[in-house]
Amino acid sequence: MDGKWMMTEIRILSRGGQGGVTAAKVLAYSGHLGGKFVQAIPKYGAERKGAPIFADVRIADKHVKTHAPVITGNTHSWIVLESSLVETMPLDDITPGTIIVINSKEIPPALKEKKSLKIGKVDAVDIARECGLIKSGTMMVSATMLGAWIKATGLISLEELIAAIKHQFGEGELAEANIRSIRMAYERFEFVN
Amino acid sequence: MRKVVQTMKNPNVQLLTGNAAVATAAKLARPKVIPAYPITPQTLIVETISGMIARGEFDCDFVNVESEHSAMGAAIGASLGGVRTFTATSAHGLLYMGELVWWAGVTRVPIVMPVVNRSLNPWNIWPDHQDSMTFRDAGWIQFYAKNNQEVLDLTLCAFKIAEHHKVWMPVMICLDGFILSHTSAQVEIPTQEEVDEFLPPFKPLAMLDPDDPFAHGSLTDSKGIWEQRMSLIDGFNNARVIIPKVFHEYYEKFGRLSKEMIEIVGDINDANVAIVAIGTLGEEAEQSLEVLNKRGIKAVVIRPRVIRPFPKKELIAALRKVPKLLVIDRAVSFGNAGQLAIEIQAELYANKVDIEFHQIIRGLGGMDVTYMDIASEVGKIM
Numbered sequence: 001m002d003g004k005w006m007m008t009e010i011r012i013l014s015r016g017g018q019g020g021v022t023a024a025k026v027l028a029y030s031g032h033l034g035g036k037f038v039q040a041i042p043k044y045g046a047e048r049k050g051a052p053i054f055a056d057v058r059i060a061d062k063h064v065k066t067h068a069p070v071i072t073g074n075t076h077s078w079i080v081l082e083s084s085l086v087e088t089m090p091l092d093d094i095t096p097g098t099i100i101v102i103n104s105k106e107i108p109p110a111l112k113e114k115k116s117l118k119i120g121k122v123d124a125v126d127i128a129r130e131c132g133l134i135k136s137g138t139m140m141v142s143a144t145m146l147g148a149w150i151k152a153t154g155l156i157s158l159e160e161l162i163a164a165i166k167h168q169f170g171e172g173e174l175a176e177a178n179i180r181s182i183r184m185a186y187e188r189f190e191f192v193n
Numbered sequence: 194m195r196k197v198v199q200t201m202k203n204p205n206v207q208l209l210t211g212n213a214a215v216a217t218a219a220k221l222a223r224p225k226v227i228p229a230y231p232i233t234p235q236t237l238i239v240e241t242i243s244g245m246i247a248r249g250e251f252d253c254d255f256v257n258v259e260s261e262h263s264a265m266g267a268a269i270g271a272s273l274g275g276v277r278t279f280t281a282t283s284a285h286g287l288l289y290m291g292e293l294v295w296w297a298g299v300t301r302v303p304i305v306m307p308v309v310n311r312s313l314n315p316w317n318i319w320p321d322h323q324d325s326m327t328f329r330d331a332g333w334i335q336f337y338a339k340n341n342q343e344v345l346d347l348t349l350c351a352f353k354i355a356e357h358h359k360v361w362m363p364v365m366i367c368l369d370g371f372i373l374s375h376t377s378a379q380v381e382i383p384t385q386e387e388v389d390e391f392l393p394p395f396k397p398l399a400m401l402d403p404d405d406p407f408a409h410g411s412l413t414d415s416k417g418i419w420e421q422r423m424s425l426i427d428g429f430n431n432a433r434v435i436i437p438k439v440f441h442e443y444y445e446k447f448g449r450l451s452k453e454m455i456e457i458v459g460d461i462n463d464a465n466v467a468i469v470a471i472g473t474l475g476e477e478a479e480q481s482l483e484v485l486n487k488r489g490i491k492a493v494v495i496r497p498r499v500i501r502p503f504p505k506k507e508l509i510a511a512l513r514k515v516p517k518l519l520v521i522d523r524a525v526s527f528g529n530a531g532q533l534a535i536e537i538q539a540e541l542y543a544n545k546v547d548i549e550f551h552q553i554i555r556g557l558g559g560m561d562v563t564y565m566d567i568a569s570e571v572g573k574i575m
Contacts, residue, residue: 024377025208025377028208028377029208029377032208032379037379038208038377038378038379039376039377039378040208040376040377040378041372041375041376042371042375042376043371044234044318044371044375045318045319045559064378065340065476065477065479065480065564066476066477066480066563066564067340067369067372067373067376067473067476067477068372068477068561068562068563068564068566069561069563071563071565
């Protein structure tokens with residue numbers, strides 16, 4: 001990680017069961033391993049399978065004093081685990097240049113018009129399927145998408161993310177499958193504008 | 194005093210939720226009995242602790258009770274039996290144990306209990322201070338934590354304060370539901386040896402003894418009740434002296450907290466306005482200071498971390514130095530105003546403090562309050 005940034009705020013959009021809250025914890029832990037001050041904030045209340053939920057991550061050079069969810073205009077990047085969630089995004093309030101990392105084969109129409117944002121995609125469902133990350137019929141794409149995010153932003157190293165995955169899942173089959181998916185997403189992610 | 198280095202080079206710094214910070218502190222304090230019942234957003238405290246006990250990492254009796262009412266009943270019994278006792282609750286669980294919360298309070302039973310703050314709406318799981326504020330008169334010492342680190346620090350101090358023979362009263366540590374309880378942030382965890390040095394074993398002051406029976410909290414005449422209430426008032430007066438002492442000991446040993454019951458952030462001698470808020474709203478207000486400074490407003494945050502006993506002297510001494518004040522409450526005494534605002538106003542009047550007073554209520558039922566919101570509220574009164 002470089003030392004240029006003061007406080008980086010990331011929002012993760014997901015559907016209940018996809019692993020968005022866990023992704024926030026893993027991302028924060030990666031920052032922690034890099035010596036940064038971090039927060040992972042889940043927004044609870046809609047924790048039903050399939051319901052749209054979000055979680056925020058802050059990674060900072062100093063102790064983070066704010067506890068509220070991130071302010072849209074301040075977000076550095078968004079990780080979107082399911083493409084129809086783009087409809088819930090306050091696109092007009094997001095600052096130009098903000099990075100949007102989306103799990104999709106195609107860029108959703110609403111995003112195509114937003115030329116001011118830096119948009120990139122990866123087919124995380126495909127990768128999760130290839131890696132066997134399936135739980136109760138749901139593709140677990142959260143770790144995969146973190147692989148895409150570090151490629152898009154370069155703010156955290158692959159090594160730090162992998163160490164955080166091992167911390168979350170322990171050593172073993174599950175951690176290995178997630179790490180494989182992260183590497184694949186890191187390779188396959190591409191910006192479209 | 195030790196300087197805390199918050200990197201992975203310090204292996205004692207871990208990423209913990211507020212609930213995990215509570216459970217960690219409880220384990221380090223070595224209570225012998227924990228009767229508890231789960232309730233969102235407190236559940237993970239009880240789950241984490243029961244896991245520690247089941248795995249044999251924590252030598253303690255976990256009493257699986259059928260309700261919060263029973264939890265507090267068992268906690269009172271255990272404490273009177275002569276051991277360190279801990280439980281945890283939130284919102285409706287606190288209401289349900291309410292009768293016995295008062296028993297523990299007015300008969301001075303030194304139980305330590307985090308309250309994970311949640312709104313009392315039927316039904317709502319999101320945070321505000323209405324639950325613990327409803328019990329501010331129940332004879333319990335009350336702390337409000339601003340972040341996960343302070344949750345751990347205050348929980349460790351709570352045992353030492355509750356069990357001090359001059360205090361001997363129960364303590365609630367209030368932490369904002371979800372905002373702290375479910376948010377992961379870095380916490381420095383002291384070692385067991387350090388905590389053992391800070392917190393001596395439980396020394397019973399009065400304990401039930403079958404060989405020498407006496408009654409506790411049984412029916413008494415009015416004079417007996419009067420004596421009990423006077424004793425409680427004395428206990429709080431003693432707590433005013435003991436709390437800062439214990440906080441200071443903690444500071445000397447661990448480098449966090451200070452000897453004050455209130456925390457002041459910013460230059461109070463040069464401030465145009467003070468913001469008073471408790472819990473995470475206090476630290477949120479700290480974040481707004483930078484924004485305000487850029488707008489040419491010199492603000493200071495005054496955050497009581499203790500609400501019972503109410504830190505009157507400390508607050509008045511601080512407020513004499515500022516011309517203007519904004520009090521932010523996260524609960525309401527319906528029919529009047531925010532509890533913090535009401536109590537501060539009374540002290541300002543009693544002490545003839547010349548200050549421009551403003552109050553707002555924010556964040557009820559889990560409404561988000563950002564540092565930008567606080568900055569904008571301060572801007573309105575300038």
